[in-house]
Amino acid sequence: MNKESIFRQLEQRIAGRALTAEALGEFNAMAIADSLKQKRSIISHHLNNLHREQRVVKVNGRPVLFLPVTVLRDHHRLAVRHGEYASIQALCADRQDSLAQLIGAQGSLQEALRQCKAAISYPGAGLPLLLRGPTGTGKSFLARQLWHYAIDEGILPADAPFTVFNCAEYANNPELLTSKLFGHAKGAFTGADKAVPGLIETSNGGVLFIDEVHRLPPEGQEKLFHFMDNGSWRRLGESADERSATVRLIFASTEDLEKHFLATFIRRIPVIVKILPIAERGQFERLAFYPPLFFRREAQRLNHDLALDGEIVSQLMRETLEGNVGGLENLIRNICASAWTFWRT
Missing domain, CATH: 1.10.8 (Helicase, Ruva Protein; domain 3)
Structure with missing residues (x-):
């Protein structure tokens, strides 16, 4: 049993557990040694080496707990700025900025993150934000992290929804695409046998991430910039009073702006951020x-x-x-x- 095997055991065992003394009580040298049928001295040696390598953190007490830094940072969004903590409560208080741990947060993404934070935190419904960059550069991941950031900072409530919509899935059916975003009234089109709310409506109070927004047809762009201007819209087929919602909008695109968007649509997106390829x-x-x-x-x-x-x-x-x-x-x-x-x- 080497230290890498022990580290993997720690990662696997902690998955899904609450960060409480009761749930983490077995993460001590004696309990780990018993479960792995190894000598305590061997397990302690490997755990202390992992601690020196900053791969596990110590939570002091009786007994001392050893917890994997990767899981604490990646799944519990803790900063883990110290190697040792006096208690589980002290560890949990060391929360990280949801964006600070992103690769490039202090480098290539520094200015981009500054703009993103400004957009998501702007009073009201925030500022519409467009993330530009090639496929696989992390636009979807960044959008979700911005949602976490908004909740962590108290900009949005803890139960604020995060909704993802990919325009490419409905690119060949503009009417259905528009219906998905804005909803439709009963009888609005063939097969519309009941009224259905759109994602704008169900995302009220949260974040709507619209991926591959360049696949949105001109009429959809027009309805969307009307919503950005006024915070109101009508479902497809409706003629009654407009509906209203407060939704933070994040868009993503891999394409050239001038070729795929109405100029009137782009003018309504004040924050456009480029994400560099690896x-x-x-x-x-x-x-x-x-x-x-x-x-x-x-x-x-x-x-x-x-x-x-x-x-x-x-x-x-x-x-x-x-x-x-x-x-x-x-x-x-x-x-x-x-x-x-x-x-x-």
Whole structure:
């Protein structure tokens, strides 16, 4: 039993648990040693090495708890700025800015995040925000993190909805696309046998993320910029008084703005942020994408320790990836599959 195996055990066991003393009571050296049928001295040695490597955090008490930093940061959104805490309560109080842990938050994304924070926190319904960048650069992930940020900062209530709509799924049916966004009245079109609210309505009080917005037809863009101007709209087929809602709008697109959008629509989006592809980020940021995100996942899938040598890292740094994060994940999976096949034979 080596320290990597112990670390994976910690990650797997803590998944889904509440951060309370009762739920985490078994994360001490003696309990871990008993469950793994190992000597306590061996487990303590490995846990202390993991602590020195800043991969686990200590929560002092009787007994001392050892918790994996990755899960605390990624799933519980804690900052974990210290190696030791006096209690679980002190650990939970060390919450992170939902955006501060993003790769590039202090580099290529610094100005973009400043603009995004300004847009999401602007009084009223915020400012409409458009995220531009190639496929796989993290636009959808950033939109969700902005929602978390708004809740953490008290800009939105804890139960504020986050709704995702991809225009590409309905690009060949403009009427249905418009209906999905704005809803429709009974009898508005063939098959509309009852009134149905749209996503604008069901997203009231929260965030609506509209992906591939360049696939929105001109009439849909017109209805949307009317909503951005007035906070009101009508369902498809309605002629009664307009409805109203307060919704923070985040759009995403991979395409050229002038070719795919009405000028009147773009003028109503005051914050347009470009997200750089991985290949255009600095070396430190590119390196940060690799082991933490995907190799750990493949190690868990294979139930086997993985070690990176310098040649593999150099190869990854040289790659120009199609699909960015998606392309990176496929490349790393390919590397792991080759290593796994070689190891088995």
